[in-house]
Amino acid sequence: MGNTYWLIATTYENFQVTRDRGFSVQGVDTRNRRKAVRMAAGDRIVYYISDRHAFAATVTLTSGHFEDHEPIWKHHSQSEDFPHRVRTRADVVTDEGSWVDGMQIGPRLEYVSKWPPEMWPLALVGSLHIIPQKDFSMLEEELKKAASGETERRRGRGRRDRRGRRGREAPRRVAPASAD
Numbered sequence: 001m002g003n004t005y006w007l008i009a010t011t012y013e014n015f016q017v018t019r020d021r022g023f024s025v026q027g028v029d030t031r032n033r034r035k036a037v038r039m040a041a042g043d044r045i046v047y048y049i050s051d052r053h054a055f056a057a058t059v060t061l062t063s064g065h066f067e068d069h070e071p072i073w074k075h076h077s078q079s080e081d082f083p084h085r086v087r088t089r090a091d092v093v094t095d096e097g098s099w100v101d102g103m104q105i106g107p108r109l110e111y112v113s114k115w116p117p118e119m120w121p122l123a124l125v126g127s128l129h130i131i132p133q134k135d136f137s138m139l140e141e142e143l144k145k146a147a148s149g150e151t152e153r154r155r156g157r158g159r160r161d162r163r164g165r166r167g168r169e170a171p172r173r174v175a176p177a178s179a180d
Contacts (some may be wrong), residue, residue, distance in 0.1 A: 005113070005136035007129040015049050015056060015151045023059050023090035027033035027068075027082030032128040040064045045088065046131070048124060053106070058140045063087035092138070093108035096114050098146040105142060109135045121131065 010027065012019070018026060026045065035111040043061040048054070067083050095098070104123070106112060111131045112123040123129075 003131050004040070004043045004130050006039070006043060007048055007124065007131045007136075008045055009048045009050045009124045009127050009129070012016045012049050012051050015047060018047075019057075023088050023093065024055065026059070026086055026088050028084040028128050029082050032082070032126070033084050034087075035128050035130070037065050039086050043086075044091075044136060044140075046136055046143075050098065050121075050124065053102040053111070053121065055102055056096075056141060057093040057141050058091045058136075058143060059088040060091055061086045062089050080122070091122065092143045092147055094143055094146045098149060100139065100146055101144045105139070108138070111135050136178075140174060 008028075028039075039061055041061050041063055045059045045061065046055060047057045049056050057145055066085055069086050106120045107117040107121075109120070109131070111129065112120040115123050134174075
């Protein structure tokens with residue numbers, strides 16, 4: 001059987017916890033146990049930061065489902081500890097300033113097509129979703145573009161114009177105003 005493509009809708013705070021742990025493990029709440037049990041090594045996950053409306057990273061699962069009750073992530077219910085877990089490996093991770101804007105790309109997803117475009121975030125209510133491979137691939141490509149843009153900015157790439165400014169476009173020449 002082929003890989004399954006998952007979308008995890010999480011909060012900014014819980015995403016930061018996952019990032020700080022090196023994207024080595026991902027937990028799913030008790031409500032999504034049946035889906036979590038289906039997760040297997042080789043499956044892929046894309047992260048959607050629900051309170052920022054942004055896509056931020058992709059990972060590959062390196063294990064199947066297991067249970068663990070070590071408190072890692074926060075939930076509005078004190079008793080929820082996201083016990084249904086998988087081990088993961090980071091694939092594409094973007095810095096916060098380069099996250100892919102969900103409000104721009106979200107309405108293009110096949111997964112949300114039954115919703116009116118302005119209401120597409122309602123399709124992502126809940127924390128775990130199985131999405132089409134086409135959606136996952138498109139999101140991952142957008143994340144790769146964003147990540148490569150980070151690299152160019154950090155390295156200071158780009159040509160300098162005749163005034164020493166960095167930029168990709170040559171300076172525009174303005175025709176002198178005619179004296180009528």
